[in-house]
Amino acid sequence: MYAIRVENLTREFEGLVAVDHISFNVESGEIFGLLGPNGAGKTTTINILCTLLKPTSGYAEVAGFDVVEEKDRVRENIGVVFQELALDEKLTGRENLEFHAMMYGLRGEERRKKVEEVLGLVELYDKADMLVEKYSGGMKRRLEIARGFIHNPQVLFLDEPTLGLDAQTRRHIWDYIKELNRKYGMTIIITTHYMEEADYLCDRVAIIDNGKIIAMDTPQRLKDILGGDVITVEVEGDVERLLQCLKRQEWIKDTKRRDGFLDLTVEKGERRIPELINLSQKIGVNISYISLHKPSLEDVFIHFTGRSIREEEGEKNIRRGRKGFRR
Amino acid sequence: MKSIEWVAIYVLWLREMKRFVRAKSRVVGMLGMPLFFLVFMGLGFSNIPGLPGDIDYIHFLVPGIIGMGLLFTSVFAGLSVLWDKEFGFLKEIMVAPVSRLSIVLGRTAGNATTALIQGILILAISAIMGFRPNGIVGLGLAVVFMLLIATTFIGLGLIFASNMEDMHGFSLIMNFVIFPIFFLSGALFPIENLPEWIIKICYVNPLTYGVDGLRGALVGVSSFPIAVDILLSTVFSIVMVLLGAYFFKKSESV
Numbered sequence: 001m002y003a004i005r006v007e008n009l010t011r012e013f014e015g016l017v018a019v020d021h022i023s024f025n026v027e028s029g030e031i032f033g034l035l036g037p038n039g040a041g042k043t044t045t046i047n048i049l050c051t052l053l054k055p056t057s058g059y060a061e062v063a064g065f066d067v068v069e070e071k072d073r074v075r076e077n078i079g080v081v082f083q084e085l086a087l088d089e090k091l092t093g094r095e096n097l098e099f100h101a102m103m104y105g106l107r108g109e110e111r112r113k114k115v116e117e118v119l120g121l122v123e124l125y126d127k128a129d130m131l132v133e134k135y136s137g138g139m140k141r142r143l144e145i146a147r148g149f150i151h152n153p154q155v156l157f158l159d160e161p162t163l164g165l166d167a168q169t170r171r172h173i174w175d176y177i178k179e180l181n182r183k184y185g186m187t188i189i190i191t192t193h194y195m196e197e198a199d200y201l202c203d204r205v206a207i208i209d210n211g212k213i214i215a216m217d218t219p220q221r222l223k224d225i226l227g228g229d230v231i232t233v234e235v236e237g238d239v240e241r242l243l244q245c246l247k248r249q250e251w252i253k254d255t256k257r258r259d260g261f262l263d264l265t266v267e268k269g270e271r272r273i274p275e276l277i278n279l280s281q282k283i284g285v286n287i288s289y290i291s292l293h294k295p296s297l298e299d300v301f302i303h304f305t306g307r308s309i310r311e312e313e314g315e316k317n318i319r320r321g322r323k324g325f326r327r
Numbered sequence: 328m329k330s331i332e333w334v335a336i337y338v339l340w341l342r343e344m345k346r347f348v349r350a351k352s353r354v355v356g357m358l359g360m361p362l363f364f365l366v367f368m369g370l371g372f373s374n375i376p377g378l379p380g381d382i383d384y385i386h387f388l389v390p391g392i393i394g395m396g397l398l399f400t401s402v403f404a405g406l407s408v409l410w411d412k413e414f415g416f417l418k419e420i421m422v423a424p425v426s427r428l429s430i431v432l433g434r435t436a437g438n439a440t441t442a443l444i445q446g447i448l449i450l451a452i453s454a455i456m457g458f459r460p461n462g463i464v465g466l467g468l469a470v471v472f473m474l475l476i477a478t479t480f481i482g483l484g485l486i487f488a489s490n491m492e493d494m495h496g497f498s499l500i501m502n503f504v505i506f507p508i509f510f511l512s513g514a515l516f517p518i519e520n521l522p523e524w525i526i527k528i529c530y531v532n533p534l535t536y537g538v539d540g541l542r543g544a545l546v547g548v549s550s551f552p553i554a555v556d557i558l559l560s561t562v563f564s565i566v567m568v569l570l571g572a573y574f575f576k577k578s579e580s581v
Contacts, residue, residue: 050422053579075424086415090346102338103423131349147419 001064003028003155003187004049009058011044018044020211021058026189026204028154031181033202034191035297037309041211042191043083046159049189050080063154076104079148083159083191085140089133093124093143096132097150104151118146122176138169142176149180156180158190162197174201193309195297207301214304219297226295226303227253229269231276233262234289242285249279261289269294335425336433343437347444354445361396361449365389368515369456377517380548387548389453390469390541391514393446394534397476398512400445402505404438405484405571409494431572435481442477443470450545461547468544468553475560476537482567489574512538513550533563 004026011019019041026032034042047053049062051071060067063077087096094115101111119125122142132140141161148156158177162170178201180186192198198205199219206216215222235242243262246252251272254265266272269292280287301309347353369385378387411417420430450460450469460466487500511518511525512534518526529535540556543549549556 052418052421072424072426075422078422080418080422082415082418084415086417086419088342088346088416089414090349091342095345099338099342100419100423103335103420103425105334105424 001028002026002061003030003063004032004189005059005061006045006049007059009045009048009060010056011041011048011053012056017211019048019055022206022208022211022213024206024213024216026155026187028187029181029185030203031177031188031190031201033198033205034189034208035193035195035198035202035205035301035309036208037193040193040208042193042208043159045208046080046157046189046191050078050157051075077154079151079153079156081141081144081148081156081158081161083163085144087132087140087144087147090131092129092131093135093139094119094128096143097128097147100147101150106151114150118150121179122146138165138172141165141169141173145173145176145180149184149186152184153186155187155189158188160191160193162192162194170197177201195301195309199297205297207297207304209301209305215300222297222300223295226299227265228267229265229295230293231264231266231269231273232289232291232293233264233276233280233287234260235262235280236286236288238285241283242280245279245283246276251275330426330428331432332425332429335423335429336436339420339430339433340437340440343434343441347437347441357396357400357445358448358452360399361392362452364395364515365392365449365453365456368392375516377520379517379550382546382548385453385456385458386546387517387542388515389450389458390545391512391538392453393449393469393473393541394476394512394514394538395509396445396449397442397473397537398480398505398509398534400442401438401477401480402484402487402500404434404442405481405486406488406494406497406500407438408434408485408488408575409491413493427576428572431485431568431575434485435478435568435571438481439474439477442481443473446470446473446477460545465544465547469541471557472537472540472544472560475540475557475564476534479533479537479560479564479567482564482569482571485571486567486574489571489578508532508534511535514538518550533560533567536560536563 002025007023008021009019010017010021022045034045036042044053048055049060049067051067051074054068062074065073065077067074097115097118098111101114106114119128122145124139124142124146127135127139132143135143145161161177162173165173174197177188181188190201202219204216204218205222206213208214239257239262243255243257246255246264252264252266256263273290273292277287298309365388369388372384374384378384408417511529511532513529514534518529518535521529536551536556536559539549539551540553540560543553543556
C-alpha cells in the first residue's frame with residue numbers, strides 16, 4: 001500500500017509555477033526524500049500534501065485520503081514539522097505537547113504516558129517544564145519532532161528538519177528520525193537541500209529542480225548513474241604513456257585528461273589506488289598527486305542540471321536577510 | 328467531522344489564559360490607555376452639556392471607557408492571528424484535525440475572557456475614583472454586555488487579519504477604523520450632541536449599543552431601551568464572529 005500517491009500535481013502562484021506536474025509514490029514505512037535547492041518547490045509540495053495549500057491541478061492522496069476532498073481525514077493521519085518553527089514560545093515544552101495531543105484526541109492517562117514517552121525519546125525530559133523561548137535551536141527542533149509524532153501519525157512530514165543546526169545536533173536529529181522509522185514503522189517524508197542528509201536518511205530520493213522531479217531512485221542507484229568513483233592523478237613525466245597503458249586496463253571505465261591531471265572513472269576506487277601506483281611504477285612514470293572522489297548526490301544533481309545545489313545558497317541567504325530586515 | 332469540537336475550543340482557550348497570566352506587561356499595557364482617558368477626562372470635565380438624567384460626568388464616562396478598553400483589546404486580539412502567522416504557530420493549528428470554526432471559537436473564547444478581565448479591572452479601578460454601579464443585577468448585565476462587545480470586535484479583528492498578509496496595515500486600521508468607532512459610539516459624550524448626519528453613522532456602530540447597554544446596566548441611564556441594546560449587540564456579535572470564521576477559513580495560512 002502506498003502512504004502517498006501524487007499524480008501530475010501542479011501549483012501556480014500568480015503565474016509562477018512552483019510545482020510543475022510532479023508524480024511520485026511513497027511506500028508505507030519508507031523514508032522518502034525530496035532533495036533540491038531552495039525554491040525548487042519542495043515546501044510547496046509539502047504544504048499541498050498536508051492540506052495547507054490547494055493544488056492548481058493534479059491529484060494527491062495521503063494515507064489513502066484525497067488532500068483536497070478529505071482534508072480532515074488527511075489531517076488526522078499526518079504529523080508535520082514545518083521548516084520555520086511552529087511552537088508557542090510562551091508555553092513550556094510539556095504544554096506544547098499536551099495541547100497538541102489534546103487537539104488530536106489523546107485523553108487522560110494515554111496522553112500523559114505518550115507525552116512522557118516522546119519527551120524521553122528526544123531527551124528533553126529535564127527541560128520539559130521550561131518555557132520554549134528559553135530553548136536552544138536544537139532543543140526546539142527536537143520538541144517539534146516529538147510533537148509531530150506524539151499522536152502516532154501514519155505519515156510524518158519533515159520540512160528541512162536540520163536547517164540552521166550545527167553538525168552535532170544535526171547528527172542527533174538524524175538518529176531520532178531513523179529511530180522513529182525503525183521503531184514505529186512510520187512513513188517519513190523529508191525535504192532537504194543537504195545532500196548528505198538525503199543520502200544518510202532516505203530509502204529513496206526524488207531530486208527536484210524548478211518544480212520538476214528530474215530523478216528518483218535510491219541514493220546508491222542515483223550515484224551509480226555517474227558510473228563510479230573518480231581517481232584523479234598528476235604525474236611527473238610522460239602522461240601520454242601512462243594514459244595509453246591505463247586505457248588497456250579493463251577496470252578503468254573512462255579516462256579523461258584535463259590540464260595536467262588524469263581523471264579515471266573506476267568502481268571501488270580505494271581498492272584500485274595501490275594497483276594504479278604499481279602500474280605506473282612498472283612503466284616508469286612517477287605519480288606526484290593522487291586523490292579519490294566518491295560521487296555524492298551533489299554530483300548527481302550537477303549531472304542532471306549542470307549546476308550545483310550549493311551555488312544557490314548565496315541567493316537564498318540574501319533573500320532571507322531581506323526578510324529578516326523587513327520584520 | 329463535527330463542526331464544533333469542545334476539546335479544541337478548550338485547548339485554545341487554555342492557551343490564551345496561560346499566555347495572559349505569563350505576560351504581566353501585557354496586562355499593564357492594555358490597561359494603560361483606558362485608565363489615562365478615565366483619569367484625565369474624568370478630572371478635566373466635571374460636567375458636559377447634554378448628559379442624560381442627573382448623573383455626573385464620571386458616571387457617564389466609566390461605561391464608555393470600559394467599552395473603549397474592550398474595543399482596543401478585542402480588535403487587537405482578533406489581529407493576533409497575524410502574530411501566530413508570523414511566528415509560525417498558526418500552521419500547527421491549521422494542520423490539526425479540527426474544524427476552522429472550532430479554531431475561531433476557541434480563540435474568541437480565550438480573547439473574550441482576557442477582555443472581560445480587563446473590563447472588570449477598569450470597573451474596579453473606577454470605583455476608587457468614586458464610581459458607584461447600580462446594584463448587583465446591573466453588574467451581571469454589564470458582564471453580558473462586556474462579552475458581547477468583546478466578541479463583536481474580536482470578530483472584526485479576525486476579518487481584518489484574514490485579509491491581511493502581515494501587520495503592515497495595522498496603523499491604517501487603528502486610525503481609520505478603531506478610533507472612529509470609539510469616538511462615534513457615545514463613549515465620551517452623548518451622541519445627541521453630534522450633528523444629525525453623524526448620528527446616523529453612530530446608529531450603525533456596534534459599539535454604540537454596547538456602550539449604551541453598559542451605561543444602562545451600570546448607571547441606569549441609556550439612550551435606547553436595554554432590550555434593544557442587548558438584541559442588537561447579540562446580532563452584531565454573532566454576525567461578526569461568523570464573518571470572521573468565514574474569512575479565516577477562506578484565507579491560506581502559508
